[in-house]
Amino acid sequence: MRALLCKQFAPLDQLSVEQIDTPQATPGHVVIAVKAASLNFPDALMCQGLYQVKPPLPFVPGAEFAGVVYEVGEGVTHVKVGDRVIAQTGTGGFGEYALAPAMRVAPLPRPMSFADGAAFVMTYGTSFHALKDVAALQAGETILILGASGGVGTAAIQLAKLMGANVIAAASSDEKLALCKSLGADHLVNYSQENWRDTVNSIVGKKGVDVVYDAVGGAYSETALRSLGWRGRYLVVGFAAGDIPKIPLNLALLKERKILGVYWGDAVANNPKQHMANMHQLATWFGEGKLPIAITERVSLDGTVDALKRLSTRQAMGKIVVEI
Ligand SMILES: NC(=O)c1ccc[n+]([C@@H]2O[C@H](COP(=O)([O-])OP(=O)(O)OC[C@H]3O[C@@H](n4cnc5c(N)ncnc54)[C@H](OP(=O)(O)O)[C@@H]3O)[C@@H](O)[C@H]2O)c1
Incomplete structure (x- = not known):
């Protein structure tokens, strides 16, 4: 599969789209065919080694994304192959497929497009x-x-x-x-x-x-x-x-x-009930058309590095979404 790869903590220019192995579902995990991923400021920091979390190298950046469940590992029951889902995994979203712990995967609310789902949570x-x-x-x-x-x-x-x-x-x-x-x-x-x-x-x-x-x-x-x-x-x-x-x-x-x-x-880890209640309220408002997500740019996987550079140099607005 094709994915953006961070091989060393370095300036964003060093990132490149490469051919890597497609992940396989392990117990308690889900493989998602990524349809859209959004850029967040921490993505740019993480690739440069400037974020509080430093993933083992090499890694595929991309903290949140939406897509379709492609494979489920042993013990996963709340989603099945073919489901439309959103995921927050910290890394992994800027590629054609991503491996996600099942607890970080949730159904995509009905009225949401993949791009909206990737840019929401x-x-x-x-x-x-x-x-x-x-x-x-x-x-x-x-x-x-x-x-x-x-x-x-x-x-x-x-x-x-x-x-x-x-x-x-x-x-x-x-x-x-x-x-x-x-x-x-x-x-x-x-x-x-x-x-x-x-x-x-x-x-x-x-x-x-x-x-x-x-x-x-x-x-x-x-x-x-x-x-x-x-x-x-x-x-x-x-x-x-x-x-x-x-x-x-x-x-x-x-x-x-x-x-x-x-x-x-x-806060999510310390008070999951509060988080669930918040997400329920947010999804309701979204469904009522009260939260129009400010997606200002849509780029391809090959456009991700330039988009990350714009984000980290104050040249972006709202949300940038990578469509895969
Ligand atoms: N505490 C948390 O739980 C939490 C959760 C998510 C994100 N965050 C943090 O919140 C911050 C914003 O995240 P975001 O995803 O909203 O980022 P973003 O979309 O890039 O927005 C950041 C804003 O900061 C301003 N800015 C000022 N100086 C900047 C500079 N030198 N480089 C880039 N932007 C600059 C920019 O607006 P102007 O040009 O108008 O100043 C820009 O719109 C980040 O530091 C992120 O790590 C914290």
Whole structure:
């Protein structure tokens, strides 16, 4: 089969599509004929050895995908050959076939296309967990979303609107902000402009922001934290800008602000019931047409390396899907 192969932790240029052995189902595992896989920021980090998880080399990247069950191993009962499924395996999605532990495979909800299924779980799962379980976002509150045009950011805009919040979307270009607007953002802030904090202040006034959703880090974080009002909550989601900010803790003492970590993968493992309830709610909203997934590009397996490069150099928006 053909697959994108990471043979060493190195710049993304070193990745190549190669012919490798098709996986075979082992006990408790499923082989899936992959139809679509989506790009997530951690895919690019992992191939460069910059992610907290370092898979044994060589490996096929691609954390989440959708396809058709091709073979089931001994002991697998909840899916069968021919079923349409989605899977989150951390790696393996950018190839024609992927081996997945059965517990990481779920039926593709009826109305979803393979592309939607591949682009759904990680971004919406992360953002819903962050907004509902960690921040307890309330209707009428104001949320400032950094990196709002990216994968988790676009999901956060849609979910915050469904939860009744007033959404300030922050991104680095007018084109990215136009996407945020189309997804329902109430206010737009271009944080590539030096005075962006003034723009936020002009929107929220003295009351400040109630919740910040930060998937970017770097120099934006401290400014965003300062924009929080009394008992505002700051969600630490990711560091797409590369730098992990060092924050003066007096900013938490002042106004009794709360800095809250978000780690969706561990939250799923620690509280699977909550995760299942969240996914049920998300699938219901999707079925009602309330979560239009912001798929902005569809590429072939051969286009995956360039797409990963665009993602990691700030040239992508929404979700990129690899169709196989
Ligand atoms: N905590 C969790 O459980 C969890 C789960 C999933 C993802 N994450 C993390 O969340 C972050 C975003 O993931 P994603 O898949 O949504 O990524 P994405 O689609 O690439 O979005 C990242 C956004 O960050 C902004 N950005 C700022 N500086 C950047 C830079 N130097 N390079 C690339 N992007 C930059 C970009 O928007 P602008 O150009 O507008 O700034 C971009 O839209 C990542 O750090 C990822 O690891 C965390």
